[in-house]
Amino acid sequence: MDLFLHLCIMIAIYIIFALSLNLEVGYTGLFNFGHVAFFGIGAYTSALLTLHRVPFELSLLLALAMAGLWGFLLSLPSLRLRGDYFGIATLGFGEIIRMVFQNEVWLTKGPMGLPGIPKPILFSYRFATLPQYLSLVLAFTLLTFLVLRVILRSPFGRVLKAIREDEIAAAALGKNVLRFRIKSFIIGSLFAGLAGTLWAHYTTFVSPGDFTLLETILVLLIVVLGGKGTEWGPVWGAIVLIFFQESLRFLRLPADWTRYLAPLQQMILGGLLILLMIFRPEGLIREKGKISNAGDKGDQ
Amino acid sequence: MLEIKGISKSFGGIRAVSDCTLELKDYTITGLIGPNGSGKTTVFNLITGSIPPDKGEIYFEGVRIDGQLPHEVASRGIIRTFQLTRIFPKMTVLENMLLAPQHQTGEALWPLWVKRKRIQKEEKENLRRALQFIEMVGLLHLKDQFAENLSYGQQKLLELVRAMMVEPKMILLDEPTAGINPSLIRKMMAMILKIRESGKGFFIIEHNMDVIIELCDWVFVLDNGEKIAEGKPKEIQNDPRVIEAYLGV
Numbered sequence: 156m157d158l159f160l161h162l163c164i165m166i167a168i169y170i171i172f173a174l175s176l177n178l179e180v181g182y183t184g185l186f187n188f189g190h191v192a193f194f195g196i197g198a199y200t201s202a203l204l205t206l207h208r209v210p211f212e213l214s215l216l217l218a219l220a221m222a223g224l225w226g227f228l229l230s231l232p233s234l235r236l237r238g239d240y241f242g243i244a245t246l247g248f249g250e251i252i253r254m255v256f257q258n259e260v261w262l263t264k265g266p267m268g269l270p271g272i273p274k275p276i277l278f279s280y281r282f283a284t285l286p287q288y289l290s291l292v293l294a295f296t297l298l299t300f301l302v303l304r305v306i307l308r309s310p311f312g313r314v315l316k317a318i319r320e321d322e323i324a325a326a327a328l329g330k331n332v333l334r335f336r337i338k339s340f341i342i343g344s345l346f347a348g349l350a351g352t353l354w355a356h357y358t359t360f361v362s363p364g365d366f367t368l369l370e371t372i373l374v375l376l377i378v379v380l381g382g383k384g385t386e387w388g389p390v391w392g393a394i395v396l397i398f399f400q401e402s403l404r405f406l407r408l409p410a411d412w413t414r415y416l417a418p419l420q421q422m423i424l425g426g427l428l429i430l431l432m433i434f435r436p437e438g439l440i441r442e443k444g445k446i447s448n449a450g451d452k453g454d455q
Numbered sequence: 456m457l458e459i460k461g462i463s464k465s466f467g468g469i470r471a472v473s474d475c476t477l478e479l480k481d482y483t484i485t486g487l488i489g490p491n492g493s494g495k496t497t498v499f500n501l502i503t504g505s506i507p508p509d510k511g512e513i514y515f516e517g518v519r520i521d522g523q524l525p526h527e528v529a530s531r532g533i534i535r536t537f538q539l540t541r542i543f544p545k546m547t548v549l550e551n552m553l554l555a556p557q558h559q560t561g562e563a564l565w566p567l568w569v570k571r572k573r574i575q576k577e578e579k580e581n582l583r584r585a586l587q588f589i590e591m592v593g594l595l596h597l598k599d600q601f602a603e604n605l606s607y608g609q610q611k612l613l614e615l616v617r618a619m620m621v622e623p624k625m626i627l628l629d630e631p632t633a634g635i636n637p638s639l640i641r642k643m644m645a646m647i648l649k650i651r652e653s654g655k656g657f658f659i660i661e662h663n664m665d666v667i668i669e670l671c672d673w674v675f676v677l678d679n680g681e682k683i684a685e686g687k688p689k690e691i692q693n694d695p696r697v698i699e700a701y702l703g704v
Contacts, residue, residue, distance in 0.1 A: 309574070310553070310561035317543050317554050324541035327503060328621060329529035329557050338564060384545075442545060 222348025268362025
């Protein structure tokens with residue numbers, strides 16, 4: 156039962172994380188390869204603040220603000236870059252942030268990490284046990300889903316999609332492409348910070364090793380596998396992938412099997428992804444709009 | 456309405472446009488013709504701010520617009536279409552249309568939470584207009600299709616009505632009839648004439664002389680980036696310089 160609750164909590168956290176990336180990758184067409192940086196910024200900010208006895212409500216808000224602020228600062232230089240160059244800039248940023256966690260020992264205790272992060276207390280209610288924590292995380296997941304849904308179904312979201320499709324045409328229709336991109340990036344960073352905060356207070360321990368490129372790749376896989384540019388894609392992607400990743404870890408296997416388990420897990424995952432990309436490249440969930448039956452494809 | 460004063464633009468060693476002066480009057484359909492590589496599309500790119508001119512000035516309704524960014528020029532009321540259509544492929548026909556109106560309340564983040572009524576009202580009104588336009592060009596039955604599923608000619612029509620949906624003061628069309636069949640060309644010409652009546656200016660790049668003669672009030676002829684002639688279409692047609700530039704005799 157605890158394992159199941161643990162799974163649900165991890166899935167819910169990754170749903171938030173994936174939804175935030177989906178806004179950038181799926182809707183705005185920003186291939187962010189450093190998304191884990193904002194997850195990390197949220198985690199470290201809230202962890203440090205609560206360890207210094209700042210109330211959780213406030214440290215949560217500051218963690219979001221911090222992630223959003225860094226999203227804004229990074230977007231200023233990097234969003235002037237196109238496509239792959241933007242990807243490389245964000246990749247670099249992700250590594251820089253990890254290095255900061257690792258080397259600024261006075262602040263982050265470096266590779267030792269930060270143990271003993273307190274469980275959150277919201278309005279004097281302490282979310283300590285697994286079911287309690289799950290309810291907290293689910294509430295935030297629902298909130299994230301609904302907020303992003305309102306944004307993406309609005310005229311604002313429509314402009315983001317247009318920028319993804321053709322930024323030159325969007326500009327020719329009077330849309331300030333850079334501004335929309337910056338806004339999208341800030342919102343994405345903010346919600347990644349939320350996911351990071353919830354994760355830090357769940358595991359109660361953060362260290363630089365938790366925020367590697369592999370995390371970005373995992374969440375990118377969730378988005379692509381689930382179906383980027385859809386409302387439910389990241390949700391299903393997170394359920395499938397995190398279930399797979401976390402549950403294999405707890406399988407009771409004979410002792411001499413376990414050393415094969417980790418590589419095997421990666422192999423199966425890799426195989427699954429290849430199959431999925433061959434048979435359903437648009438992901439588990441498809442973007443709306445009719446694909447076939449396009450009427451007469453010839454002239455007129 | 457639109458004044459272009461002595462603009463020049465070079466790419467590397469090539470002078471794409473040199474010392475070009477064009478003046479477009481209100482509510483007219485003006486043509487821009489010339490052989491391939493004569494700088495027509497470059498002129499469009501200069502007007503709409505996609506590229507800055509090396510020299511010269513551009514005024515729209517008395518306001519200087521050269522050096523402004525594409526979205527700034529667009530929001531002043533100059534909307535263009537592209538030689539190779541630029542529709543948003545993975546958005547539906549209707550979404551393509553709804554994107555066009557300027558200064559939508561729901562395009563900013565804060566009003567999404569505090570001005571929901573107003574956004575809904577705008578959306579409803581925009582939807583009504585969008586449906587009218589796509590019905591006009593016979594795309595109504597395709598309104599929920601991804602735009603990429605439309606044929607090339609249908610995409611050109613969509614791009615035209617999308618430009619209309621902006622409610623611009625001036626529309627720049629880059630070869631609107633290239634690659635479309637004759638019956639669709641007629642439909643498009645009828646549309647353009649109808650739209651002009653509602654008080655819009657057109658600036659059209661076109662190779663099809665029949666279209667130019669039938670539509671245009673005034674024509675500029677470019678060759679090697681220079682304006683070699685201007686006048687009424689009938690006059691232009693018999694101008695020896697134009698014939699030389701086009702036919703090379």
